[in-house]
Amino acid sequence: MTAYPQLHMMIDGERVSGGDRATHRVVNPATGETLGELPLATNDDLDRALDAAQRGFRRWRHSTAHERAAVLQGAARLLHERADALARIATLEEGKTFAEAKSEVGMVAGLFNFYAGECQRIYGRTLVRPVGMRSTVTKEPVGPVAAFAPWNFPLSNPGRKLGAPIAAGCSVILKSAEETPASALGVLQCLLDAGLPPEVGQAVFGVPDHVSRHLLASPIIRKLSFTGSTVIGRHLMKLAAEDLKRTTMELGGHGPVLVFDDVDTSRVLDAMVPYKFRNAGQVCVAPTRFIVQEGIFDDFVRGFAERAAAIKVGNGLDPVTRMGPMANARRPEAMERMIADAVARGARLHAGGDRIGNQGFFFAPTVLSNVPLDAELMNEEPFGPIAIINPYVGQDDMVAEANRLPYGLAAYNWTENASRQRRLARELEAGMVTINTTAVGGADSPFGGVKWSGHGSEDGPEGLEACLVTKAVHEA
């Protein structure tokens, strides 16, 4: 069985740790036990990383697409070879089930393979000009990227932050969450072992506010890529605006799920209930507000609560577990606060509602109905295992509720009516809309939101485009 690795930063190819650096205690959320001590960056560490990123960009921007593709394909192969070890580390750090963690490895490998192909199709165009003149439009890598990845997908968030910039010819300084450092280092190591020059891909950790202020104040960094909460995203965008840096922002959501009375309720529940409680609900595209037509409302609530109560909650390394703990001590506290507020305002509790056990950060799959609009839960992203189910009569009201919040990440729909499906796809304010499925993404598909859920896309050709700048060249 893989032991939890020694923690370090990766700066200019060197494993950096120790000295008089402060450290952060990395904790197993299933047991509360300490996994390791993570070194936190000093100003000197960050300056070294910036200097290396500048050299890395000068070198990598001149690499051929074939070189970049070979690194990405090699890393994808290594990810598959190391899948069990990486998944175990992610489960130890974040708590999610081993099966979920392993599927993240597959997602990253798929993305690296997709970008290995896509980087060979970075095309420009030739403009029509008088004979003797030539005008071309070309694409170039934007420059060194500062990328901030959260803890909820310990492997695939870092994979997304690294894959597209490296494919585009950028260098990257990755600051992944301090809660899940070994997973991020494991992904980076696959790239380095596949031949990525060490100054092109680096990893630092630290006090998040210190690291982001330091990196974003540097003119070397030309792009900010952030996944996390809307509050922090707004703050980082302001820092990036000082130097007019390019931004890709993947922020919070509050996923609406519109369920119409023409569906097979059991089929919808069988798909949506496990999906709701995936990673203990700590997913930016998690379905949160179930907006259900009156005719099937009672059946839907009953079926949801029965399925939620039957979910086996436990240590993610135990094969019978279907939902692990929450990732850190902040999350169960937030769940308790939001549930108490909703119930005090008249919401009905049908399942869960409490912590489980007295070690780790376990919280029961929770189902609430008839939650009033002024409850905190109806306005703030719960980011946890809470499903809200409210009754509605007509489609217009359902769409209005879905679009009520300033968030617009993923919106889910269940209906067999074809004209309604097209209207929903048109009217919902979201970056990703699904009809009769939970599948919101894929390596070839843009992933991102609108309004307060951010802007720009990751994955797909759009994710690569976001790491490129456009240049027009006019020759007489």
Ligand code: NAD
């Ligand atoms: P948080 O807002 O403190 O942190 C979210 C992420 O941002 C973490 O990875 C953190 O390390 C990073 N971060 C925080 N401050 C930063 C700064 N000044 N500079 C750079 N990075 C910084 O919240 P949290 O308690 O870790 O998570 C809870 C909330 O975060 C949730 O309610 C959810 O809205 C959001 N979140 C969203 C995603 C997502 O996938 N969009 C992932 C994780 C957390």
